Amino acid sequence: MTDKTPFRSPLAYENKKFLDSPDGRVLRILSEYIEPLARFRRERIQDTIVFFGSARFHSLSDAEGALQELERPFSARPAPKDEKRELKQAQAAVEMAHYYEDARKLAYMLTSWSRGVAAKRNRFVVTTGGGPGIMEAANRGAFEAGGKTIGLNINLPFEQMPNRYITPELNFEFHYFFMRKLWFAYLAKALIVFPGGFGTFDELFEILTLAQTEKLAKKIVVVMYGSEYWNKIINFQALVDAGTISAEDLNLFKICDNPEQAFEYLRDSLTEHHLAAPPPKEKSPEIAKTRP
16 A cells, blocks of 8 residues: 655756756856846945956965975975975966965955045955966965955865955855856956966967957956066967967056056056046947847
8 A cells, every 4th residue: 555645846947956967057047147146236246357367376474384394304394295396386376376465465455445436336346267276375364454355256166265355245155167257247347457377378269359359348457467477378479470360469468567557557457447437338248249
């Protein structure tokens, strides 16, 4: 005899098995659009300044501390497996730490300025990928300036946790890379790209491509920070000479070498394009003319 006790099936939106299935994917994608949108509205975020860069850079104090630890006699610490390699990496970390400190200072300067902008909503809020390195530095600088700061983290099995300087209400976690990238561009009025690896290149060239092909609904000011790095890594003039980009495409970004220079350029450009001029009529969402 079988049990005929009646039971209720779960509501579709409470059915975790369905929501986690391939059939529920469209709902998961939509959630990563609607839930952040609701939070941005609740926190009165009008637009952002996005920082990209390596997750592997450390603050100067941390880098110097790690190097000093390696330079201590073996009797006072465990011997490293590959002393020369670890020492070389620690020395490189000290050399690259100035990028962390510069990102921190620039974010502080921009946040201090933006907090003085007369507006009903929060303008030019510092936004990062939410992890360590340059991301932490930028969130940290904005936090130290007393402003809100956004972290768009990505859920990975082996990598980053959110840094502690993100405003709790603006700490996001994404599963889909393309939805995270949409949110990087959604409210952005400026992009600051510090030295980085594959992820930084991916994000930089996506924004440059959207600007080049006029798929952005607004002006995004792009700063590439650190001429020594970028001129060594990318030969933009060679692209022009080969005919793969136009000479005018070099005007899509500006290379800066110190926080003061970058700040002045960003402040003046943001004022010209987004404060002094009347705002353009925008659709909802603002990035309606861009592709995810």
